[in-house]
Amino acid sequence: MSARLFCAVVAALAFLPVLPAQADTPELPDRIAAAWRTDHLSVDERLRATMPASELARIRTAMRTAGLPVYVALVPQSPYLRASGYDLPTLLHARIGEPGVYIVAVVYDTYWSDRAELFRPAGLRGRDLSSVRADDKQDSDLVDERPAPQIVRTIQQASTAYDGRPLPQVPAADLDPRRSDGGLSVTDKEDRSAYVGLGAGAVIGFALVLFLGLRRRRPAKRTKRQxxxxxxxxxxxxxxxxxxxxxxxxxxxxxxxxxxxxxxxxxxxxxxxxxxxxxxxxxxxxxxxxxxxxxxxxxxxxxxxxxxxxxxxxxxxxxxxxxxxxxxxxxxxxxxxxxxxxxxxxxxxxxxxxxxxxxxxxxxxxxxxxxxxxxxxxxxxxxxxxxxxxxxxxxxxxxxxxxx
Incomplete structure (x- = not known):
């Protein structure tokens, strides 16, 4: 190579833009979809070190017995999820293209919440997942400190929506004792006795007022408009x-x-x-x-x-x-x-x-x-x-x- 050609190559390289050390991290839907192609249970790398094996085992067992394809992703909260989290199951289905239930479980500090959608094969009818959830009286009583209780219940609800199988009872260990008394919250249970007493007093008072009013009423004087x-x-x-x-x-x-x-x-x-x-x-x-x-x-x-x-x-x-x-x-x-x-x-x-x-x-x-x-x-x-x-x-x- 001549000295003139060498100098030209060096000069050209000097004006090339500096390339990043590595490619940009793919968006969350792309990362999850890529992981699902090898394993339908995806755990974000930031959670793997702290995720108990027992939780993952429970989720995998529920996935195997669901009777329909199940895709589950466990991810931490992020700005992307705050802006587009509720659309994530739909975006993932667009990337995977297969029927089934798509579940994204998000952890906020120590609290878990999941977003899920059920996609059926074309022409196959059944109940909506949201309808089954609304009818499930135990849905709001689940503990949220662990991911498995909510994910397992969502898979069971999707199976019910898919083929009509009955919902099983939630194990006692998965129920929050603060909210598992017939759907009553903490405040409801604390004030139930006081509220019953108040209601009884109101009924007695109303009956007394009604009785006195009927005694004082003059028949034939009260018109329809009154x-x-x-x-x-x-x-x-x-x-x-x-x-x-x-x-x-x-x-x-x-x-x-x-x-x-x-x-x-x-x-x-x-x-x-x-x-x-x-x-x-x-x-x-x-x-x-x-x-x-x-x-x-x-x-x-x-x-x-x-x-x-x-x-x-x-x-x-x-x-x-x-x-x-x-x-x-x-x-x-x-x-x-x-x-x-x-x-x-x-x-x-x-x-x-x-x-x-x-x-x-x-x-x-x-x-x-x-x-x-x-x-x-x-x-x-x-x-x-x-x-x-x-x-x-x-x-x-x-x-x-x-x-x-």
Whole structure:
């Protein structure tokens, strides 16, 4: 090589961009998908040293007996997951392209939470995974300090959705003792006896007032319009329950605030609980005698108390939000699925319409007459509780109340 050519090559190399020492780390979906091509259980390298072999063995056993393909990934919390974590199962399915249940378990400090989706072969029908989870009364009682309990339960729920097999009972070692008493949270159990006493006193007091009112009433003097102007008989009871549940939520949040070294998950739970509690307080303050507002405050305070206690948020019963939460899913008008309590769900399955929460509505040619109607027949533009089904149709009731 001549000296002139050598100098030209050196000069050209001097102006080339400096290459990185190694290629950029692939995005999380690509890394998980690559690992799944050799092992359907992927453990992030940052977790391998601390992951007990017994946990992985339990997960693998559940994967083998699921009756459908199962893909599981265990990863730590990251900025990517905070921004796109709920889309991750779908992104992974797009990369793998196979039917099955895709589960991504994320650890926040010492707390685990999983995101899962069930993808069936084309044309194969079955239940939605979310529907099975909503019906599973033990789902919110699982411990979250270990990954296996939640992952194993999700695999069992996916198997039920896939082929209809019954859900097994959760082993006692996988249940959180703080939340395993029939779905009651810590605050519910602490205040149950006091609440029963309060309810008994309210019934006795109401019976006494009713008895005295009937004695003083003059028959033939009370008109139909006077009866129509009375508030619904359950309005006072709903207001009482809402105020009591707001106090329970405040106590649960106070206990959470007192905890030191709160995890990222607990901080998120605290923010969510305060968001719902603030909306409940505003409803009671702005509309203290409105039945819809009282029922909305009851739902939001009940959710705030559960979140602050570490339990999962449950949607209300669409037909009557003052009933137990909507743990069942039923078909409603225009083929819309709505959550319902077990009582209202059984009415729907018999081909009937539940009585539901009834409120006063104007009727007649000039609007002078009033009658009680199911709340969902009102104009949704006039009230956020009607528009969202008290949060049963969309979980944005706190935001709608905040902008009113």
């Amino acid at each position: 009866r129509a102007d009375e508030p619904p008989i359950d309005a006072w009871d709903v207001e009482l329950k809402a105020d009591d549940k707001i106090k329970q939520a405040e106590r649960a949040l106070a206990r959470l605030d007192e905890r030191n070294n709160k995890s990222t998950k607990q901080l998120d739970q605290r923010d969510d609980a305060y968001r719902r509690l603030d909306a409940a307080r505003r409803l009671r303050a702005d509309q203290p005698e409105d039945l819809l507002a009282a029922a909305g405050a009851l739902v939001l305070a009940r959710q705030a108390e559960r979140v602050a206690s570490g339990a999962a948020v449950q949607p209300p019963c669409f037909f009557n939000p003052t009933h137990n939460p909507g743990t069942a899913t039923v078909d409603w008008e225009d083929e819309v699925e709505v959550p319902a309590c077990q009582s209202c769900a059984s009415v729907i399955r018999r081909g009937r319409t539940p009585t539901g929460l009834r409120v006063w509505s104007k009727s007649g040619l000039l609007g002078h007459d009033r009658k009680q109607v199911p709340y969902w027949t009102l104009d949704p533009e006039d009230n956020p509780m009607v528009a969202t089904g008290f949060g049963a149709l969309s979980d944005d009731l706190p935001e709608r109340i905040a902008v009113r």
